[in-house]
Amino acid sequence: MEKLIITVAICGAEVTKDDNPNLPLSALELAEAALEAEKAGAAIIHLHVRDEAGQPTQNIEYFRKAIDAMKEIGVSAIIQPSTGGAAGMSWEERIQPVDFNPEMATLDCGTVNFGDGIFINDLPLMRRFAIKMKERSILPELECFDAGNINNALQLKKEGLLQDHLHFDLVLGVPGALPASVKNLLFMVELLPAGATWTAAGIGRWQLPIAMHTILMGGHVRVGFEDNIYYKKGILATSNAQLVSRIVRIAEETGRYIASPSEARKILNIRKGRE
Ligand code: KMH
Numbered sequence: 058m059e060k061l062i063i064t065v066a067i068c069g070a071e072v073t074k075d076d077n078p079n080l081p082l083s084a085l086e087l088a089e090a091a092l093e094a095e096k097a098g099a100a101i102i103h104l105h106v107r108d109e110a111g112q113p114t115q116n117i118e119y120f121r122k123a124i125d126a127m128k129e130i131g132v133s134a135i136i137q138p139s140t141g142g143a144a145g146m147s148w149e150e151r152i153q154p155v156d157f158n159p160e161m162a163t164l165d166c167g168t169v170n171f172g173d174g175i176f177i178n179d180l181p182l183m184r185r186f187a188i189k190m191k192e193r194s195i196l197p198e199l200e201c202f203d204a205g206n207i208n209n210a211l212q213l214k215k216e217g218l219l220q221d222h223l224h225f226d227l228v229l230g231v232p233g234a235l236p237a238s239v240k241n242l243l244f245m246v247e248l249l250p251a252g253a254t255w256t257a258a259g260i261g262r263w264q265l266p267i268a269m270h271t272i273l274m275g276g277h278v279r280v281g282f283e284d285n286i287y288y289k290k291g292i293l294a295t296s297n298a299q300l301v302s303r304i305v306r307i308a309e310e311t312g313r314y315i316a317s318p319s320e321a322r323k324i325l326n327i328r329k330g331r332e
């Protein structure tokens with residue numbers, strides 16, 4: 058099987074330090090968490106940023122600070138800024154980090170309920186994001202929270218708005234979207250087009266079981282505090298790296314070895330690398 062790409066979603070937009078005091082939020086904390094997770098085996102850093110009050114923001118200056126801090130301390134993993142931000146943000150606010158020309162960025166593929174909120178991703182918004190990413194040769198991670206989202210991504214492909222290689226992130230268990238279960242994971246994977254690569258992310262207590270099934274199915278894995286703050290039931294994770302390390306141990310026991318950042322770039326057909 059292909060080597061396993063581990064993505065770490067280090068802070069997200071919703072979790073707070075009250076939920077888990079080990080959550081990284083400042084630029085320096087994000088950089089240190091990214092480096093520690095990379096050393097543990099992560100090849101992709103899925104990045105959200107927060108302002109001084111800990112609120113989610115898509116302001117380019119906060120991304121700049123976090124990414125500069127990461128580079129300064131030697132992070133070489135693929136940095137994948139979020140263009141999802143938080144539910145309720147405008148598309149203009151959300152798209153800002155694309156201006157950095159990152160190697161990857163997320164492209165959310167459909168409107169879903171998101172807890173008590175609505176996460177709006179209509180086709181005109183998706184087209185805008187896809188066009189900008191294609192112009193800049195940024196690989197979109199096609200985030201799908203429900204089965205119909207995959208079809209929306211394929212619609213963009215039909216319209217010529219995506220590059221040849223498609224990479225999906227199947228997010229299972231967002232309250233309001235498709236619940237996490239092995240049956241739903243299999244269902245979504247069967248809908249993917251031939252040749253696509255995919256990552257799966259299970260929310261909350263589903264992070265570990267979805268990851269374990271994904272390892273065996275040949276997909277790639279996302280873990281991290283954005284999706285889950287616990288190590289075990291009732292025990293908070295001490296760091297994102299702790300969650301990554303567990304995936305590395307499990308995967309290697311099954312004979313699935315871990316992709317370095319440069320191997321991940323090759324698997325994902327990322328043209329613009331640092332190497
Ligand atoms: N925070 C969620 C509303 C993404 O990063 O692209 C959206 C999200 C998806 O996290």
Ligand code: ZN
Pocket residue numbers: 066069070103105139141283
């Ligand atoms: Zn995110």
